Amino acid sequence: MTARTLAWTGFIAIAAFVLMAASRLTLLDPVENLTLNITSPVQAVLRDATRPIADWVNNLTDASGLSRENKTLRAENERLTNELARAREDAVQQQNLQDLDSVRRQFPNDTFLAASVVSRDSSNVRSIVAIDRGRSDGVKEGMIVVTEGRSLVGTVTKVLDGNAWVTLITDPKSAVSALVQESRAEGVVAGNYNGSLNMEFVGQGAAVKQGDFVITSGVGGGYPPDVVIGRVSAVQKTEQDLFQSVHVDHLASLTNLDRVLVLMSFEPQRLEKP
Template sequence: MKPRTSGSVVRLAAPLRALAQRFSFLLLVLASIALMMVGKIDALSVDNARARVTDAFAPILDAISRPAATAAHVVESAVEVRNAFEENQRLKAENARLLQWKQAALRLEAENTSLRSLLKATPEPPSTYITARVIAAPGSSFLRTLVVTAGRRDGVRKGQAAIAGAGLVGRVVEVGEWSARVLLLTDINARVPVVLEGSRQRAVMAGDNSDQTKLLYLPPDAAIQVGERVVTSGHGGQFPPGLAVGVVSSVGERGVRVQPNVDLARVEHLQLVDFNMPGAETEPSHETK
């Protein structure tokens, strides 16, 4: 009897299931319309019901999100550990290279001292410097200068080198009692004897009131490479040799262009260095009697 009863139940349920499937879409549409009408009629009740549903599901959603957040945190921590390990390895390698350079520098310093003592070379005069703050930047396309808060009372003299961190910026051209004016390397009136560090080719670096400088008096067959460092040559007695100036940025029809080491538009502090060069401009001291 049981198998026959179950078979009759299935035969009776089949038409009902087919009817439900046929009208399910219509029922859903009617339910949606009913909910919209209820929301229009009593919006406060709908908002309260929605808030209660949200409150009911919030703990469930929070519980579901915690494993995902934990997994994301674990993955992020693993990535940070890997990056820290790679950075540590890089710093170790860089430290080892710096130690090698330090040993080489110490060895060369000792060798240089020994050779100077054998040759009885004249030692270079000691240099002094003054740190000053820039209070006025270039304000014209025809003038590339800076004004600094140091003057004659601080020991500033015409011809002193102006240095900012990575290299030479220019030289002092005007000195007042409380301030001084520095002519930048990019000014059209600036001329600096330089040498290219790689090829040892000598030239004169000249400004043209642009953001870069150019090299003059190079031989036509000079093999200049982009990226070659440019330093002062020491000729003319204006600056000592070896001061970093810039890097060759381009070689072409416009000539050899040099990108200064220092962003001259963003200089905030300068060191006015007196190298006590015999050919440098000097200004008599004014003593109060």
């Protein structure tokens, strides 16, 4: 080891000893304070400059969490809303069935012949269908046809050996004596070219409201009484008119009939004036 190396080694050892002693005797506090005084403002500036970025990152993280939470809440709200709507619809349908059972004609002694619809009139002028039952099955002109739910469909107007044509109540030539089940207001349900139903000749003073059942009255002998035709969908009154305008919706879709029942035990009576 050279003299220069020994000198440097000794200097480093002495310097280390002095620094350790100064640290214990707090001789370096002014130096530390000076360093802090110099660096603190710089750190404060850097901290203030970066705070918006940090806040933005934190807000972004919070917003992302809130977005996920809101999405979850919206999905849950939609699910609960749908469940409530289904529950309300079930309640309405149940009430409708109870109401329908209270007004539907009971057929304890009647006999029916099931039939399938095999053809439909393709024009917009007539509302008629053909069924796969005819003269050989005992079907006769004037017999009443109903749905499987016992709502009125129409009447048999032409009979062949193995088939028959049924004129629907929505046909423009159809007219059925009817009454409003709740108020007993009488009128005539007639078909239209657009396939809708109107109850005509209902007096302005008659109590008719939306949702009322319309049933056959049996007047005239062409139809048995108490067969459900439909429900009132709208009522219009004007002072200058003698009668109300009552719109009726059929309980089934007559444009999509697949199966029907022919009422075999009812013989229509065409009453003639004396």
